[in-house]
Amino acid sequence: MQQYLDLCRHILKNGQERVDRTGTGTISTFGYQMRVNLQEGFPLLTTKKIVLRIVLGELLWFLTGNTNIQPLVRQKIRIWNEWPYEKFKQSKAFKGESLEEFIERIANDDAFAKKWGNLGPVYGHQWRDFFRTDQIKELERSLKEEPFSRRHILCAWNPAQIKEMALPPCHAFVQFYISSDGKRLSCQLYQRSADVFLGVPFNIASYSLLTHMFANVLGLEVGEFVHTFGDVHIYKDHLE
Numbered sequence: 001m002q003q004y005l006d007l008c009r010h011i012l013k014n015g016q017e018r019v020d021r022t023g024t025g026t027i028s029t030f031g032y033q034m035r036v037n038l039q040e041g042f043p044l045l046t047t048k049k050i051v052l053r054i055v056l057g058e059l060l061w062f063l064t065g066n067t068n069i070q071p072l073v074r075q076k077i078r079i080w081n082e083w084p085y086e087k088f089k090q091s092k093a094f095k096g097e098s099l100e101e102f103i104e105r106i107a108n109d110d111a112f113a114k115k116w117g118n119l120g121p122v123y124g125h126q127w128r129d130f131f132r133t134d135q136i137k138e139l140e141r142s143l144k145e146e147p148f149s150r151r152h153i154l155c156a157w158n159p160a161q162i163k164e165m166a167l168p169p170c171h172a173f174v175q176f177y178i179s180s181d182g183k184r185l186s187c188q189l190y191q192r193s194a195d196v197f198l199g200v201p202f203n204i205a206s207y208s209l210l211t212h213m214f215a216n217v218l219g220l221e222v223g224e225f226v227h228t229f230g231d232v233h234i235y236k237d238h239l240e
Contacts, residue, residue: 028233038222065128083166119166152176186223
């Protein structure tokens with residue numbers, strides 16, 4: 001996808017070296033936007049292997065409101081495994097188990113998974129229970145009843161609960177937009193922190209898929225996916 005390659009080139013040309021939370025170091029720029037016409041096809045990158053089953057599995061997990069990794073683990077979706085494992089390692093219950101042993105127990109021991117598999121009030125919780133507001137239902141209602149509203153918002157950033165989350169939301173704020181002729185649904189994602197190599201290809205696919213889902217429910221065509229970035233970066237160990 002040319003837009004993604006252009007983003008990579010922009011960072012390599014204009015980026016600055018920065019320290020980061022992981023200690024790895026990044027090449028980073030701030031404030032970038034790319035646009036993808038979803039009518040031209042689904043934006044699944046071919047320059048990096050993206051497994052659509054995993055994208056769909058995580059998205060459906062978000063939509064159920066679940067924040068426990070057990071359903072993902074049982075589907076062999078591993079993208080969230082390390083966060084609860086790190087928390088478990090710091091507990092008195094940790095007896096030297098490997099990540100693989102921890103995940104196997106999450107998959108097969110419901111009581112253990114309930115105690116140690118939760119990520120806190122991350123995406124799914126905020127989407128379905130943002131201070132008792134089901135944002136997905138409200139979004140569907142507003143798109144149907146007020147198609148030209150400027151309030152078609154989905155927000156995962158809840159300052160009151162950030163410290164309870166395993167990881168604060170990176171893809172934090174979404175807005176939907178119906179074209180003036182009422183035929184096409186577009187989506188804009190604001191991503192505060194974007195790992196260009198690992199995360200961004202996945203995020204492009206996930207929110208494009210969410211746009212298709214809403215468009216299907218509403219009986220609309222898809223329009224554009226607009227991806228707006230805050231700190232967009234390439235980790236130094238990904239440069240080669």
